[in-house]
Amino acid sequence: MSVGKSVHHDSAIGHVTGTSVFIDDRPRLKNEVFVGVIGAPVCAGKITKIDGSAAMKVDGVFGVFTAHDIPHNNWGTIVPEQPILAFEKIGYIDEPVCVIACRDEETFNKVKKLIKIEAKEEKPILSIDEAIEKKSILCEAKPFVRGNVDEVLKKSPHTLKGAFECGGQEHFYMESQATIAYPLENGQIEVHSSSQHPTETQHVVAHALGLDYSQVVCIVKRMGGGFGGKESQAAHFAAMAGLVAYKLNRPARLALTKDDDMMMTGKRHPFKNFYEVGFDDNGLVTALKVHIYANGGAYVDLTPSILDRAMFHADGCYYLENCYIEGKAVRTHQHSNTAFRGFGGPQGNMTMESIIEDIAHYLKKDSFEIRRLNLYGKESRNVTPYNQVVEHNVLPELFDKLHKDSDYEKRKAEIKAFNEKKNGKLRGLSMTGAKFGIAFTTKFLNQGNALVNIHLDGTIQVSTGATEMGQGVNTKMQQIAATCFGIPHTNVVMMPTSTEKNHNTSPTAASSGADINGGAVFKACEDLLSRLRWVFNELHNSGIQYDTIKTMPPVDLSVDLSHIEFVDSMVVDTKTKKSMAFKDLLKQAYLNQFSLAGYAFYKTPDLGFDKNTCQGRAFNYFTNGAAVSEVEIDEYTGELKVLRTDILMDLGRPINPGIDIGQVSGAFVQGMGWVTTENLFYHESGKLLAHSPTTYKIPNIQDTPRVFNVELLENHTNTRNVMRSKAVGEPPLLLGASVWTAVKNALFYRSKGEVPHITSPATNEVILMELNRYE
């Protein structure tokens, strides 16, 4: 059985030999053109003139296109309000304003200075505080309310009030936004895009150009990383390439440089969350009031859903008997912020983890003790603020096991002794958790479809709406199909994602790729299996001869044939012990005119969150995890090292433990980067100055925790998902917060009893300035 084994990634050989093909690796066609994008010169204002005439005179320039050239210049996943190319109003600096079609990138670099964009500048809004003051609200969400918060807060023995603030984060997928549009015959266009959402890309391209959806096919072979950055924001770049292809009737390639990509595309939302928390002498939270503010940037994009998820995760792993959780997103003159692994969840979760750390410092207790005390219970204290019961809750055993396995108490004592030495180094230790809700909170997105084609040699091609961005979703589906038919996983080939095979698909997002699409693959395989079992039964048990080719009666699904099993490339009737090779059965099925294609539709069952009452089953299940991080600070410079991290994750029964552990370590380090070195630095005028790896620092190989243990908890209780697995993509990112709370813990040793107050990311500078405050 392939499921449960750590088979290697289905593209592994291609990746290590450089033969995997990404968008910009596609061979250049003779008549192909390069599409360069020019951005807005100011943060806010109106475009008064775009003059491309000088550029048009240069040899190798074939066209300069603006908003005026696009039949329908609007897009947006939730609200179609965003221009593909800015028309008059400028939403943010470097927002795409016009595209140049030219011979090659070199020509573009030469002529881009010749494009004259004039604008009437206005004063931009550049921060959450400013936006709140100017009432620049992008959207609001209904609050989650339980109990009487104000009353309880008044009566609480202790209260703490403050604001948790975290910065945005650049996705830094290695492959920047890229797309090629090929004009086909009869007005059709084939778009190859580095997109997490081929269906939306197809729709946006078609809509922009005034084509029918059926005239556009979007194909995604793979992405060089996505992390949410290509969920919504691949689409308008595809539309720009589509526009050029449509206008010139030539293949059009758009591949942004890293600098342009970072300046033009949205990022993780910065948040500022104001809170008041009440607690007793032991640290048990009695009431929590939170006002969440997300910086949506210039356009709506996916912000409302991200805000929702931040609210859904503001409880962290902790039961809140009385709570009031309110959310608003503000509109600013910055790149339109978008999906990023965790999708608001990390910002909500970290707020609560920060509060818990503060309670511990305030009470001069250890933060693990406070966490353990407030953790969701198994039989009681197990209902979320939105009234969903946390079923099969593993958090208590997860926290306890990690506490023990990581030697928490012993190390805490060692750290205390170490810090007393005052040798210029300061250490801290902290554990945080994750209880991540799995399902799109937009209910209708929880659907997928799959096509499974069995070939007569016993090998299989599978196509789904899932897109491969490195996370191994294709490998997992390969394993699911192989397990269903009892064949080696190498006999299953995952085909490029294409909207002509799988349409009306959801983005590969919300960690749900393998859940939804794997569910559909499983159903398609089940359909095929029932047909094949019936053929086997007819051949062996109904007296039909192998060599008598005649049309069989249609499949009778009321007959229970589950005793016919598919194992080791054989088909075996466990009752009669009769068997035949899988391949031979396929041949018989074919000769007897049975379809060897399976197509299935899957939707996540039983979701029922009511947006009006803010109550109900928002999630199919929760993926849980916890991490303990130990950090060391250089007291002269504020430099931070992560000495050790131990992670324990609950992933149900993993389909591929090797791939999942890679997801855990990758997500953790990405989360760690967000809370430490990844600082989006803007000029006071609003321009992003950190727009390349020289100026924006994602973790490097030396930053990975010196000791890094990742373990998976054994858990067979998740019956709500394919093969009893659990989703893995986003949840471990939340655990990066443990590094940040460990910094707080370290600072507490020097803060002279004060509750340390730092923002995220905790850069060297943030840390040193806080240390300096204690002097």
Next chain:
Amino acid sequence: MKTTNTITTKINDQRVEIKGENAFMTLGNFLRNEESLTGTKIVCAEGDCGACTVLIAKDVDASGKLEFKSVNSCILPLYLIDGAQVVTVEGIGKNVGMNIDLHEVQQKMIDHNGAQCGYCTPGFICAMAGAVEKVKSCGGTLSEKKAKNFLTGNLCRCTGYQPIIDAATSIDLNKVELLKDRYHSPEWISEMKTIKSQTVEMKFTDKSIFLPATLKEALKKKSEKNDVRLIAGSTDIGVVVNKGKLDTPDTMALYHIDELNVISHDDQFINVGATVTLTEFEDYVEKHFPEMSRLLRIFASPQIKNQGTVVGNVVNASPIADTIPFLMVSDAIVELESTSGKREVVLPKFYVGYKKLDIKADEIVTRVKIPVLAKNEKTRLYKVSMRKDLDISAVTFAARIVFDGKKMTKVSIALGGVAATVMRLSDIEAKLTGKDFSEKIFHEAAASLDQYIKPLSDLRASKEYRMLVAGNYFKKFALEIGGEL
């Protein structure tokens, strides 16, 4: 002296000749666009992510075989690989048609799930293969520490690096057939020597390339054409050109000049020629002056160090350059040469203002002479940046003190990142000279710093932070030195 107008190289064992303006292309773009070798990826185009890493051999090692080193192909112009042999990710395994026989590093990356999205993977494979070439040739092993150092120049956004570290440390060196053996060809090595002994001159309507074979030719060119752009490793110029901030119409690369590619020492000085790379410098001092090499560990990635030069770092004159503070407190000397003769300038005097040097229009910096550290000296070099490794400094600090017992007979202190140039703190030096060492006087010096420096705020740090760190470095230095006295 023979002059040609062709760049000759070998890419994955195929001989390639480049004529015409393509010689200005970067190796990365050439591989992808002209050779259809799209395994090499271009991500940042500034030598800071490693996705474009390939191996090049410009020289032979002690065994007479090609010495393959990792470089960033995105900032390497083709004219700098004249006579070099290139191996890309496509040439790491043994490929026959569509059939691939994997190299050990490739196999281990697969076994340990070292590749997720796959975009950084070819760069990692090449950097790892480069590590294996060096480590196995020296008879060592690829420890975790070494593996991380060799892979410092490669960013990965998917794996969190742990699977890659696991892959690297599980490599069985016995199973590795070294590229220098697989691609060994005495004919090519002899041709390589011939190519490098030739002068290359390529002229186009609006630009030209000149690769003189001798210093004499180079000096003549510089005196005739003062504004010719000098190139050593191109690790800095390559970035500026890629970002559209500089055009290099007339270029002279020093790379064929043997006499500039020499590092040597005598009783007084280590002499570092203009084209000696940072790797060569590091290896040399590690062998001859180990205490000095410790100071240089914080510098850049292997890819940059394999291409960039010490002299390049000096003449680029950045206020946040990593070698300058150290060279400045060492009283290093810059040697300049023109057709009319040689002269020497001591380093602090070489810097006149922001990126302004004491250099005449017809002069070339031929070498840097670094005084050898004496036994009674204490030297430290500190650097802080946003990220510990592979990052540009926010503040640098270097101090060198000559002791006579407890008495400080000579004090040299330099700070970088706090002014338009790296600066020596001569007033503080004067105050400390002749005094007995104590932590207290360094704390006093730290407190007086605001009289001498006025740092600026930028994206790397605020002026307040820079001020604070500069002072703290005095305290740190005093604490460390105090412990050793």
